[in-house]
Amino acid sequence: MSAHSAADDDTLESCESCGHETPHDVRIEIRTESAKRENAEFSREPYRVARCVACGGESALRMNNA
Ligand SMILES: [Zn+2]
Numbered sequence: 001m002s003a004h005s006a007a008d009d010d011t012l013e014s015c016e017s018c019g020h021e022t023p024h025d026v027r028i029e030i031r032t033e034s035a036k037r038e039n040a041e042f043s044r045e046p047y048r049v050a051r052c053v054a055c056g057g058e059s060a061l062r063m064n065n066a
Helices: none
Strands: 011-014 020-036 039-051 058-062
Touching: 011 039
Parallel strands: none
Antiparallel strands: 011 020, 020 039, 039 058
């Protein structure tokens, strides 16, 4: 019975808006991109989204750097 909420898992990262390290809510988000319009082919790319809990600023980082 250890249901930890994600809020407990604070990650300290430097925030550009705040100018110093602040706790961030980090989540993985699958975003759909239309890579090739000709084929109407959509690629689903995982993004690591970190939201600063102090200012609410979000920064998304693509995990697949192909
Ligand atoms: Zn911030």
